[in-house]
Amino acid sequence: MANKSSNEKIIRLLEDQLSHSNEQIHQLTKRIESLTQQVQNLTKLLYGSKTEKSKYQAPDGQGSLFDEDESPFPDSEHTEEQSQQTISYTVVRKAKRKKRNDLLQKDIETEILHHHPEETECACCRQQMTEIGGTIVREEALFIPAKMKKVLHMEHAYECTHCKNDVSLPAQIIRGKAPQPAIQRSIAGPSVLAKVIYDKFIQYLPLYRQVKEWERHGLMTNDKNLSNWVISAADRWLSPLYERMRELLTCRNVLHVDETYAQVVHRSDGKSGQSKAFNWVCRTVPSQGPVMVLFRSALSRSRVALRSFISGYKGTLICDGYSAYGNLDGITFANCWAHVRRYWLKADSKNGRIGVAYCDQLYRLERKFRNFSPGKRRKAWKKYAKPIVDESFQWIEQSPFYGKSALATAAEYTLNRSDGLRAFLKDGRIEIDNNPAENAIRPNVIGRKNWLFSVSEAGAQANAICLSLAETAKIHGIDFYIYLQKLFTELPNLDFHQAPGLLDNYLPWSENIRLSCGRK
Numbered sequence: 427m428a429n430k431s432s433n434e435k436i437i438r439l440l441e442d443q444l445s446h447s448n449e450q451i452h453q454l455t456k457r458i459e460s461l462t463q464q465v466q467n468l469t470k471l472l473y474g475s476k477t478e479k480s481k482y483q484a485p486d487g488q489g490s491l492f493d494e495d496e497s498p499f500p501d502s503e504h505t506e507e508q509s510q511q512t513i514s515y516t517v518v519r520k521a522k523r524k525k526r527n528d529l530l531q532k533d534i535e536t537e538i539l540h541h542h543p544e545e546t547e548c549a550c551c552r553q554q555m556t557e558i559g560g561t562i563v564r565e566e567a568l569f570i571p572a573k574m575k576k577v578l579h580m581e582h583a584y585e586c587t588h589c590k591n592d593v594s595l596p597a598q599i600i601r602g603k604a605p606q607p608a609i610q611r612s613i614a615g616p617s618v619l620a621k622v623i624y625d626k627f628i629q630y631l632p633l634y635r636q637v638k639e640w641e642r643h644g645l646m647t648n649d650k651n652l653s654n655w656v657i658s659a660a661d662r663w664l665s666p667l668y669e670r671m672r673e674l675l676t677c678r679n680v681l682h683v684d685e686t687y688a689q690v691v692h693r694s695d696g697k698s699g700q701s702k703a704f705n706w707v708c709r710t711v712p713s714q715g716p717v718m719v720l721f722r723s724a725l726s727r728s729r730v731a732l733r734s735f736i737s738g739y740k741g742t743l744i745c746d747g748y749s750a751y752g753n754l755d756g757i758t759f760a761n762c763w764a765h766v767r768r769y770w771l772k773a774d775s776k777n778g779r780i781g782v783a784y785c786d787q788l789y790r791l792e793r794k795f796r797n798f799s800p801g802k803r804r805k806a807w808k809k810y811a812k813p814i815v816d817e818s819f820q821w822i823e824q825s826p827f828y829g830k831s832a833l834a835t836a837a838e839y840t841l842n843r844s845d846g847l848r849a850f851l852k853d854g855r856i857e858i859d860n861n862p863a864e865n866a867i868r869p870n871v872i873g874r875k876n877w878l879f880s881v882s883e884a885g886a887q888a889n890a891i892c893l894s895l896a897e898t899a900k901i902h903g904i905d906f907y908i909y910l911q912k913l914f915t916e917l918p919n920l921d922f923h924q925a926p927g928l929l930d931n932y933l934p935w936s937e938n939i940r941l942s943c944g945r946k
Contacts, residue, residue: 454455460831467772467832491575494818530567537568574644577615579604606918607664618645620910622652623659627869627889627896628906630876653885658890663917668891671718671898675708679741680855682709682753684861685727686871689879690886695725699879702727707867707891711857713800713855716935719866719897721890723883729754742853744860747843761846763788764859769836776827777833781840784818800854807851815851819844866897899934899943909934909943 486836546555586598608616625631633656641647675681685706691699706722724731733754736743740756746765763785770781788811795806819841827837840847850856870893880886899906915930922928931938 427545433740456829456831461831463774463832466774487516496571499764505587530565566744605915608914608918609655609658612655613645616911616914619655619659619914620907622898623656623892623910624907625642627873627892628900630869630873632876653881656885656892657888659914660891661884663913664891666917666922666926666929667913667932668720668894670926671894671933672720674715674716675710675720676736676739677738678710678714680711680714680744680853681739681741682711682744682857682866683707683732683736683859684745684863684867685732685748685858686867686874687727688723688870688874688886690723690725690883691879691881692883693725694883697725703880703886704731705867705870705886706732707870708736709862709863709866711855711862716933717898718934719894719901720792721870721893721897723880723886723890724884742849744857744863746860747839758849759846760849760856761843762858762860763847766836766840766843766847769832769839773832773836775833777827778836780821781818781836784821787814788858798854803854804852805854807854812851815848869893870895879895895934902935902940903945904934904939904943905945909939912939912943 464703520561540560547553548555581602581604583599583601585600589595589598597809608614608619614622622633622636625636626633633652636652637647637649642895683706685704687702688705689699690703693699693701693703702724703725706724707719708722709719710717722731722735724735727748729752732751736757742758742760743751743754744760744762745751746762751759767785767789769780770785772778773781791806791811791814795803798806822837822840825837827834850858873889873893880889896906899909917932920928930936933939
């Protein structure tokens with residue numbers, strides 16, 4: 427009996443050890459699967475295709491969810507988190523072959539160079555030959571470099587000699603008045619200021635690299651001078667337009683918002699210049715009037731910075747899943763299906779492809795309804811998109827996605843934002859994703875790679891003001907250089923402080939600007 431009891435104890439002990447070992451094996455297997463998936467994702471990021479175009483087949487075996495052979499993301503999307511992981515997103519398009527004479531615009535001045543034979547005497551009979559025609563054998567572009575000119579503003583004085591000779595009459599003297607400069611006691615005229623700002627914010631050419639070009643044209647300057655010109659011009663003449671645009675923006679009901687990091691060397695909060703600052707961007711939707719893009723420089727990514735930027739705004743913000751987008755009075759939030767799709771795309775598996783397929787079905791509808799009025803869009807979303815959204819959430823809730831795998835992360839991200847992801851079903855003005863804001867912020871990211879940092883907070887805010895006007899002008903087909911030249915010529919001689927309504931004539935979408943600065 428004693429031996430039997432001892433054997434039973436040994437058996438139970440071995441069973442407990444076996445159970446514990448099996449549990450450890452199960453945990454390690456899940457860990458191995460998770461790490462294997464991470465390695466696959468990292469390998470794909472390094473060596474795989476960088477496009478978000480879907481190459482998967484649906485679970486039922488059908489090839490594409492779309493009738494057209496195109497991606498639901500014709501423009502690839504970059505968020506700041508991605509930019510550190512992803513090299514680039516490239517969409518290869520078949521280039522349309524242009525004829526040689528299509529490369530120059532139609533209004534380009536044309537010069538004909540005539541090439542006659544050196545000798546027009548007939549080699550046979552020595553008589554003078556008669557021209558019978560000509561042939562254009564080639565076209566070529568001729569570049570005429572810009573040149574610098576010194577302009578002296580001279581005010582002429584006039585007096586009345588009749589009154590001067592009559593001692594009983596006071597002397598009558600009048601004087602011509604030169605227009606006010608954009609910057610007092612500065613050699614920088616409107617064309618120079620416009621060129622400096624245009625090259626920085628449209629050509630992404632940093633100021634220190636512009637110095638040599640200005641010297642080549644005869645203007646001896648340095649990057650500190652150029653920086654001071656940009657800050658002064660932005661503060662005095664572009665800032666009033668920026669603030670007017672911000673007033674109009676806060677009157678809208680739907681906004682896209684996003685943010686990206688920046689660097690400010692001399693910070694007022696005492697932090698190191700290596701600490702991250704941020705640029706926020708807001709973009710309006712086309713259904714609520716002229717589209718505008720506004721940037722704002724801030725030292726942090728906190729909710730306080732966002733609240734300060736959109737102070738007075740009441741409505742819906744279309745945004746990503748960042749935690750600062752929440753708990754703001756009078757504001758509701760709509761989340762981005764592009765981010766959801768990306769999470770499922772990272773889960774490179776059968777269930778991941780199912781998640782991507784649900785998103786692709788919504789983007790197929792989005793392309794179809796893109797030009798509908800808000801009311802018609804809302805009805806179409808409710809009829810066709812709502813069943814897809816409901817089915818996708820039901821599928822996620824019924825699927826056993828556990829642990830820290832890419833699938834579990836995608837499921838958690840989607841379920842936690844279910845209300846925000848359904849917002850577009852209730853309002854036709856709300857976009858399905860936040861791509862417009864992320865596209866708007868790209869020039870800031872490109873610029874940051876060139877000019878690297880701002881020395882001061884004033885410089886960072888001047889950058890935000892210039893970028894706001896540059897991107898808004900671009901949307902409305904305005905030549906930004908001509909637009910700036912007009913602003914720096916006319917605004918210094920306009921009393922808009924006493925009559926703020928005058929500024930509306932200089933907004934990028936105004937009739938005045940469209941007629942005088944629109945691209946031909």
